[in-house]
Amino acid sequence: MKRALVIGASHSLGAHVACRLAASGWSVVGTGRRPADEVPHAGEIDYRRLDLADLDAVDRFVADAPGYDLIVHxxxxxxxxxGDPMPDPAALEAMFRVNAVAPYRLLHGLLTRATDRFTSCVVINSDSIYRAGKHAGCYAATKAALRVLTTSLADIHRSTDTSVATLLLGPLPDPGKLAEFERVAQRLGVDTAEVTRRYLRKSNPSYVIDDLIDFDSCHRSVEYLAELGPAANGMVCRLDGGSAGSLI
Ligand SMILES: NC(=O)c1ccc[n+]([C@@H]2O[C@H](COP(=O)([O-])OP(=O)(O)OC[C@H]3O[C@@H](n4cnc5c(N)ncnc54)[C@H](OP(=O)(O)O)[C@@H]3O)[C@@H](O)[C@H]2O)c1
Known part of the structure; x- marks a missing residue:
């Protein structure tokens, strides 16, 4: 049985990917910060708590980890x-730790362990790195750091039995966004599909999509990157609604 690790599997996209992998026969370890009794699908996967803000916990997780065929960060x-354009320095540092420093350390540790199998690593990133507006600037900066560090990992682990690729996503149907669209639709007396279309046109003129990027397309892209094997090393796969315009 192939083994997968999904970091950030407690809800939303990560939960979907972890459960889809488990349903197609993978043995899946999924991590999140919240306790297992707050994770409805904890029984479908091997759910473990891991707070990426705690670098000692990250090191312990690496030390206990088996070899994985697929790692999805x-x-x-x-x-x-x-959205706060000027969070206090401690909050900003904490974001950088969880979004860039800890993943770099965690993935490097996991990929360095000698195993008997080829490991495909897919790092989820965001099209926000192309647009540093005042509200998403801090978040975008952490994801930009992760993007650069991911290429560094691909180079460090070049010529080993690994590949490290980026799956760069556009706007997702996360529970928060869906609830907000529902609220707006009721207020305006239109359907949620219309609210979604208007949101996509307003939020970024470079989007060429009329619907959010569905979780299943993300999952299929993860599987595609894993199937490419060594050729995916250093690859950036964009499933982002065309958000960076036509030239980037
Ligand atoms: N949402 C979008 O529109 C969008 C667009 C483009 C790209 N993306 C990317 O897609 C991915 C998923 O986004 P999402 O909106 O679905 O995220 P999300 O709903 O906030 O879920 C993220 C996961 O990260 C975990 N997490 C948060 N803080 C953590 C910490 N300190 N230590 C360990 N785990 C922690 C959460 O666990 P707990 O909840 O248990 O804490 C959860 O399982 C992210 O990489 C994001 O950058 C999202």
């Missing part, structure tokens, strides 16, 4: 006050 912190 999905976890993210949007910070205590998402």
């Amino acid at each position: 999905n976890a993210v912190s949007y910070g205590p006050a998402h």
Whole structure:
């Protein structure tokens, strides 16, 4: 049985990817910060708590880890006050630790362990790195750091039995966004599909999509990157609604 690790599997996209992998026969370890009794699908996967803000816990997790065929790094912190253009320095440092420093250390540790198998590593990133507006600037900076560090990992682990690729996503149907669209739709008396279309046109003129990027397309992209094997090393796969415009 192939083994997968999904970091940030307690809800939303990570939960979907972990459960889809488990349903297609993978043995899946999934991590999150919240306790297992708050994770409805904890029984479908081997759910473990791991707080990426705690670098000692990250090191212990690496020390106990078996070899994996697939590692998906999905976890993210949007910070205590998402959208605050000037969070206090401790909050900003904490975001960088969870979104860039800890994943770099964790993935490097996991990929360095000698195993008997080829490991595909897929790091989820965001199209926000192309647009540093005042509200998403801090979050985007942490994801930009992760993006650069991911290429560094691909180079460090070149010529080993690993590949390290980025799956760069556009706007997802995360539970928070869906609830907000529902609220707006009721207020305006239109359907949620119309609210979604208007949101996509307003939020970024470079989007060429009329719907959010569905979780299943993300999962299929993860599987595609894993199937490419060594050729995926250093690859950036963009499933982002065309958000960076036509030339990037
Ligand atoms: N949402 C979007 O529109 C969008 C767009 C483009 C790209 N992305 C990317 O897609 C991925 C998933 O986004 P999402 O919106 O679905 O995220 P999310 O709902 O906030 O879920 C992220 C996961 O990260 C975990 N996590 C958060 N803080 C953590 C910490 N300190 N230590 C360990 N785990 C922690 C969460 O666990 P707990 O909840 O248990 O703490 C959860 O399992 C992210 O990499 C994001 O950058 C999202």
